[in-house]
Amino acid sequence: MENATTKSKGFGLxxxxxxxxxxxxxxxxWLGLSQxxxxxxxxxxxxxxFPVVISxxxxxxxxxxxxxxxxxxxxxxxxxxxxxxxxxxxxxxxxLLLGMVPSLALYVVLWLRLFEKYDWKTTLVTTTVIMxxxxxxxxxxxxxxxxxxxxxxxxxx
Amino acid sequence: MENINMLLQGFSVLxxxxxxxxxxxxxxxxxxxxxxxxxxxxxxxALLLPLTYSFNPTTAVxxxxxxxxxxxxxxxxxxxxxxxxxxxxxxxxxxDGYPMATVKxxxxxxxxxxxxxxxxxxxxxxxxxxxxxxxLANIGLKFGPSEMTALLLVAMTSxxxxxxxxxxxxxxLTLFGILLACMGMDxxxxxxxxxxxxxxxxxxxxxxxxxxxxxxxxxVMILMDERLVKAKEVTEKLTIRGSLxxxxxxxxxxxxxLRSGVLGTFMGVLPGAGATxxxxxxxxxxxxxxxxEPLGSGAVEGIASCEAANNGxxxxxxxxxxxxxxxxxxxxxxxxxxxxxxxxxPGPLLFTNEPDFAWGLIASLFLANVVALMCAWGVxxxxxxxxxxxxxxxxxxxxxxxxxxxxxxxxSMYGVLVMLISGxxxxxxxxxxxxxxxxxxxxxxxxMLESNMRKSFIISxxxxxxxxxxxxxxxxxxxxxxxxxxxxxxxxFGSFTRTKMETAK
Numbered sequence: 001m002e003n004a005t006t007k008s009k010g011f012g013l014x015x016x017x018x019x020x021x022x023x024x025x026x027x028x029x030w031l032g033l034s035q036x037x038x039x040x041x042x043x044x045x046x047x048x049x050f051p052v053v054i055s056x057x058x059x060x061x062x063x064x065x066x067x068x069x070x071x072x073x074x075x076x077x078x079x080x081x082x083x084x085x086x087x088x089x090x091x092x093x094x095x096l097l098l099g100m101v102p103s104l105a106l107y108v109v110l111w112l113r114l115f116e117k118y119d120w121k122t123t124l125v126t127t128t129v130i131m132x133x134x135x136x137x138x139x140x141x142x143x144x145x146x147x148x149x150x151x152x153x154x155x156x157x
Numbered sequence: 158m159e160n161i162n163m164l165l166q167g168f169s170v171l172x173x174x175x176x177x178x179x180x181x182x183x184x185x186x187x188x189x190x191x192x193x194x195x196x197x198x199x200x201x202x203a204l205l206l207p208l209t210y211s212f213n214p215t216t217a218v219x220x221x222x223x224x225x226x227x228x229x230x231x232x233x234x235x236x237x238x239x240x241x242x243x244x245x246x247x248x249x250x251x252x253d254g255y256p257m258a259t260v261k262x263x264x265x266x267x268x269x270x271x272x273x274x275x276x277x278x279x280x281x282x283x284x285x286x287x288x289x290x291x292x293l294a295n296i297g298l299k300f301g302p303s304e305m306t307a308l309l310l311v312a313m314t315s316x317x318x319x320x321x322x323x324x325x326x327x328x329x330l331t332l333f334g335i336l337l338a339c340m341g342m343d344x345x346x347x348x349x350x351x352x353x354x355x356x357x358x359x360x361x362x363x364x365x366x367x368x369x370x371x372x373x374x375x376x377v378m379i380l381m382d383e384r385l386v387k388a389k390e391v392t393e394k395l396t397i398r399g400s401l402x403x404x405x406x407x408x409x410x411x412x413x414x415l416r417s418g419v420l421g422t423f424m425g426v427l428p429g430a431g432a433t434x435x436x437x438x439x440x441x442x443x444x445x446x447x448x449x450e451p452l453g454s455g456a457v458e459g460i461a462s463c464e465a466a467n468n469g470x471x472x473x474x475x476x477x478x479x480x481x482x483x484x485x486x487x488x489x490x491x492x493x494x495x496x497x498x499x500x501x502x503p504g505p506l507l508f509t510n511e512p513d514f515a516w517g518l519i520a521s522l523f524l525a526n527v528v529a530l531m532c533a534w535g536v537x538x539x540x541x542x543x544x545x546x547x548x549x550x551x552x553x554x555x556x557x558x559x560x561x562x563x564x565x566x567x568x569s570m571y572g573v574l575v576m577l578i579s580g581x582x583x584x585x586x587x588x589x590x591x592x593x594x595x596x597x598x599x600x601x602x603x604x605m606l607e608s609n610m611r612k613s614f615i616i617s618x619x620x621x622x623x624x625x626x627x628x629x630x631x632x633x634x635x636x637x638x639x640x641x642x643x644x645x646x647x648x649x650f651g652s653f654t655r656t657k658m659e660t661a662k
Contacts, residue, residue, distance in 0.1 A: 017589055021333050028336055028351065036343075036350050044615040047343040047350050050607040051336060058332035065329050075588040081381040084374070084556050085584075088577050091560060092570060100564065104557050111553040116384075122550075130554045134561050142211050144565040 013077070014069040022062035028055035087111065099149030101139070105131050160287050167516025171524060176219050179212065180521055183223030184528040188536060190224070191231020192543050193551065197244040198228035199487045199594075200376050203368045204555070206495055207562040214499035215514050221495060222475070222518055223525035225488055226279065229432060229471045230533045233271040233464055235544055238264060246432040246467035249440040253452060253459030261455045265400025268537060270457050271464045273402070274414040276530045278465030281418030282425065282472025283522050289426070290508070290519065293480035297505030302612035303623045307633030309606045312483045314640045315427075316598050324643065327595045330586070334599030335606070337362055344604045345611060357571045364494045366563035367600065370576035371593050372487070374559045375583025377552055384549045395537050409457040413443050414465040421466030425473025431486040432467040432474075439466025472522060479503050479515055482605065487594030490601045497601070 028051050032038065036048030087107060094103035105127055112123040138144045171177070190201035202225055209217035232247035237254030250271060258264035300308065313331050340351040341361025352358040402410070417439035424435035443452065443462035450456040474485040482504035484490045496503055501511060508515045536543070563576035583593055617623035625631050 014589065017586070017591060018329065021329055024333070024336065028339070031351060036348075039619065044619065045611045047346060047348055049614075050610060051339045051351070053610075054332055054335045054339070058329065058336060061325060061329045061332060065325050068323070068325060072590075075590075077585070077588055078382070081378050081584070083381065084377045084552065085577060085581055087553075087556060088374075088560060088573070088580075092573060092577075095570070100561075104560065108553045108557060112550070116549045118549075126550055126554065130557050134557060137208055138561050138565055142208070142565060144561070145568060146561075146564065147570070 012074055014072050014074050015066055018062045018066035018069055022059055022066065025055040025058035025062060028052075029059065083115070095147050095149060097149050097151060099152050100146040101131070101134065102149070104134060160291060163291075163512060163516045164287055164520060166512070167518075167520035168523075170215065170513045170517035171219065171520040175212075176216055176517070176521065177524070179216055179220035180223045180524050181528055181532075183220040184227040184525055184532050187224040187227025188231040188234075188529065188532055189543060191228035191244055192234040192540065193546065197372075197376075198225050198232075199491065200372045201225075201228055202488050202491045203365075203371075204373045204558050204562060206365050206368070206491065207565045209495070210565070214496070214501055215517050217499060218492065218496060218514070218518055219521040221492055222521055223528070225492065226468075226471055226522060226525045227529040227532070229279075229468045230272060230275050230529045232467075233275070233460075234268065234540055237267045237271060237460075238540065238544060246436045246463075246470075248433070249436045249463035250460055252440070252463075253454070253456050256453070256455035257457070257460065258455075263455075265395050265537060266402055266406060267455075267460060268395075268540075269400045269402050269534065270406065270410055270460045272530055272533045273407075274410060274417075274461040274464040275468040275533075276526055277411075277414040278418035278421055279468035279472050279522075279526045281415065281465075282422040282469040283519065283526065285419075285422045286472055286476050286522070287519060290476045290480050290515075293476055294505045294508045297481045300505065300629070301627075302609040302616065304627060304630045304633065305609040306606065306613050307624055307630040307637060308481065308483065309602055309609065310637045311633050311640065312477075313595070313599055313602060313606070314637060316486075316595050323590070326591050328641075330591055330593075330595040331599040334596035335603040337367075337596075338600045338603035339607070344608055362600075363567055363572055363575055364498065364600070365566040366572040366575040367579045368491055368494065368597060369559050369563050370579030370581075371583040371597065372491075373555065373562075374576055374580025375587060375593070377555050377559065378580065378584040379587055380548050380552055380555075384547075384552060386548070395540060397534065397537055400534075400537055406457055409449055410461045413439075413446070413448075413458045413462040416442065416446075417462045417464075417466035418469040421469025422473035424466070425470030425485060426476050427485065432470040435470035436463040436467040439463045475519070475522065479507055479518070480505065482507075484598060484601070487597045490594070490597040494597075494601045 032048030032052035032055065036051070037046035038048050038052055040046050091100075091103050091107050094106065098106070108127045108130055109123055112118045112126060113120070118126075139146065171180075186205065187198075187201065191198065202221055205221070205224060209220055212220065228244060229246060232242060232244035233250045233254060236242040236247040236251035237258050240251050240255040242248045242251055254267050254271060257267040257270075313335075314328065316327065316331070338361070340358055342348070342359070343350050349359055420442060421432075421435040421439055424438055425431065439462040440452070440459065443458055446458075448456045448458040452459040474489050477483045477485055478489050478493060482493065482502065484493045493503060501507070501514060559576055559580070560573055563572040564570070566572050586593060613623050623630075624634050
């Protein structure tokens with residue numbers, strides 16, 4: 001599906017990326033020159049040399065892109081598209097309490113059942129398949145020590 | 158002849174049960190990932206990178222190479238049956254594939270034309286890779302730090318120029334990717350820099366979670382736009398026997414497939430051009446040759462020309478990747494990042510120092526080509542089921558894979574956090590039409606660029622003349638300056654032409 005866009009008028013979201021990269025370039029430039037050093041008479045280029053060269057170029061390109069961005073259409077960023085990111089934040093929080101694997105299973109069930117309104121059969125089959133991949137590949141095969149959460153630790157102590 | 162012997166040695170490395178198994182696994186996963194609209198080879202390779210950590214480097218890269226390669230076969234499935242390309246190189250395939258499947262009622266034959274052309278294009282690419290790879294490496298051995306710096310500058314700027322619609326956006330992201338890679342340790346002195354007092358940042362931004370977020374998790378956020386779009390249904394029944402091609406079909410398929418295979422391979426060698434550009438070029442060239450039916454109406458020649466070109470390019474892109482350490486695309490950058498994680502340094506010395514690895518990988522591409530053809534043919538009856546998996550089911554599943562994949566690389570929540578931030582960044586970039594490939598390429602190549610640039614300046618005692626002294630570096634620097642000045646020149650001349658036209662009115 002194409003991005004929904006509106007005609008850009010004045011200052012707005014379109015200018016965010018070039019402004020952010022210009023700010024980043026400014027910080028890298030300042031730190032490079034003030035802390036890491038640019039050039040040493042006998043040793044040549046120092047730690048800050050390369051980042052300073054690149055951040056100077058980034059600053060110039062950011063300024064050019066900033067002025068170009070006024071002629072571009074402004075995309076919309078629907079709130080619903082942020083739900084997966086919000087879901088990851090919730091999983092990070094739930095992991096502290098429940099552990100990562102149960103949190104992931106709970107996330108899939110809640111997402112499919114409450115948000116997508118799938119029936120229990122589809123929800124449980126999908127959850128079983130994806131958790132079989134996670135446990136089979138990552139826990140058993142790769143031996144990844146996923147965090148087990150406060151509840152599990154309290155029970156096993 | 159020596160190359161053929163080395164290739165045979167590569168087959169002896171390849172033919173262990175583990176390597177053959179991962180070739181099959183990579184091919185099947187590549188077909189599935191390629192067939193599902195919206196995932197693509199870049200996200201597919203990034204998501205599966207953590208799974209390869211338990212393998213030795215050769216086996217791991219064989220699996221990723223096979224996955225990437227089979228993805229080119231899979232991308233055409235949804236393009237032909239649903240008119241929705243699974244990946245950008247398959248865009249042109251839909252132009253003739255979909256009419257052949259729907260208007261001419263020959264969906265099975267359309268799929269098989271695509272599979273055979275992919276096989277032929279890929280095979281040509283691999284033959285050329287077998288001979289040009291080591292030759293390119295020999296040229297690379299003559300490169301000093303100044304030549305390498307100039308070549309890297311060309312590779313980095315050309316991808317920004319060729320990918321996406323606005324070269325200055327590509328350049329901005331290239332520079333942004335380089336700065337991100339500067340965080341952590343100074344690669345030459347080992348002293349910390351840009352860590353902002355954070356112990357996690359001392360080790361820099363971890364590559365795998367960064368890539369998984371930038372191309373995998375961002376894709377999840379993008380797919381939210383499409384979750385309510387009802388999937389098109391395929392009404393035709395597909396069988397293996399019903400898909401067989403006639404002699405006449407084969408006769409029409411061969412000339413465009415052979416031509417586009419050679420063209421695609423050379424397109425693949427160019428940094429940034431990649432499989433998508435090759436597919437467009439293959440189709441455009443076919444327009445100047447005679448086709449039995451007009452292109453766009455379901456012509457066999459149309460499908461064959463773009464499919465052979467994109468598979469030729471996929472094989473050809475391994476030549477600069479292995480011989481010079483320079484990837485031609487975002488997917489190549491992920492493969493290169495994987496190689497570096499396993500302690501291998503692709504470049505001119507790879508064929509000399511790690512012949513088993515280099516030739517084993519090239520041999521695996523030959524095997525992947527055969528395996529992908531067999532699997533692509535074999536899955537034809539199952540395609541309707543694979544293609545009907547709704548996006549709404551895929552979204553939470555990819556989210557889970559992104560989280561466990563990024564956690565498993567660092568065994569810490571820091572990896573998940575990096576994945577989340579880079580995913581949001583990738584999504585915002587997509588919405589504002591900033592391409593992700595230049596960031597990945599720059600992030601992977603930045604340490605090599607910094608090391609070579611600083612060595613050049615140490616040798617020249619700070620003089621820029623070193624980049625213009627030798628003919629090779631002079632040639633690369635000229636290309637670099639032209640690429641760099643092109644967007645500015647286009648903007649100036651564009652506004653000049655517009656003003657002139659307005660005055661004329």
